[in-house]
Amino acid sequence: MKITAIEKKKRLYLLELDGSDKLYVTEDTIVRFMLSKDKVITPEELSEIKDFAQFSYGKNLALYQLSFKQRTTREVRDYLAKHEIEEKTMERVIKNLQADGWLDDAKFAASLIEQNLLSGDKGGYVLKQKLLQKGIAASIIDEALAEADFSEVCQRVAEKLLRKYEGKFPTKGLKDKLIQNLTSKGFSYSEANQAVQGLELEKDQESELDLIYRELDKQYPKYSRKYEGYELKQRLTQALARKGFDFSDIASALREYL
Incomplete structure (x- = not known):
């Protein structure tokens, strides 16, 4: 032809x-x-x-x-x-x-992780899920993650979160909130806990009591409509404890408030 x-x-x-x-x-x-x-x-x-x-x-x-x-x-x-x-x-x-080097899943995984370490805010668990969704084999991802140290990025994110939540929670509640946020971003509990410990949070008794009274002002109207006396005190204690306040501080505040 x-x-x-x-x-x-x-x-x-x-x-x-x-x-x-x-x-x-x-x-x-x-x-x-x-x-x-x-x-x-x-x-x-x-x-x-x-x-x-x-x-x-x-x-x-x-x-x-x-x-x-x-x-x-x-x-x-x-x-x-x-x-x-x-x-x-x-x-x-x-x-x-x-x-020809145009496609390299191992290089792709390493590049994404490195970029996150430099300017991102995600931990290894979230990055692994993201890479899995893109079709990269778990073995390739695990090998790339094994080479990465997330301590600095975790600390950086913890400091940013502290600026967001400081003054809104008591010391214990603040620590719990920070760790919860960090683990939701893919950092391990140990990484999150170490980063929060690095913040060196100190309890300010005056600020803690001020937060309790502010919280009581919000919770009291809600519970006082249904409960009174001992039951009301118990309900308020539980509500404040869930916010991370110490029981001794709660008891002291309730004595003054009720």
Whole structure:
């Protein structure tokens, strides 16, 4: 069969064969097989051209996606599937990109973790879930996390949280609140506890009592409508204890308040 026409489209070339059959190919395909008008090709050569054209098109799609930012293998595979690249061709593209260093899940994981250590606010547990969602194997993630020390970022986040919550909770309640927030961000309990201990929080008795009275002003109207006497005192004690106030401070405040 003969190539009767070659027409340049946006990203592809349209080949016309024997004046009727049409085939879209990439520029790489044109160069690789030295295709030109009036060139005669065999059925075997046409099969090779089609196969390479599909591979070349898939690779170009992947490189276009990767030109914006680093991607995981699964993200590239999903992108190619969205563009209806056949499974066999897709795997060939993936292996080629990995061999050329365009795709490297271990490098992706290490890069994300390093970026978080420098300017992020997440702990290892949250980062692992994020990387798992992107299709990176747990073994690769665990290896990358084993190389990371989250103590500094945890301390940095703890200091930021302290500025947010200081003056709103008693010392014990503040510590509990900080640890709760830090663990929710993916830090281990030991990392969170160590960071909070590093803040060297000191109890200010006057401030603690002031917080208790402010809290009583909020809780008393609610409970006094339903309870009185001993039951009211118990309900208020429980409510204040849940906020992290010491029982001795609670008892002292209630004696003055009730």
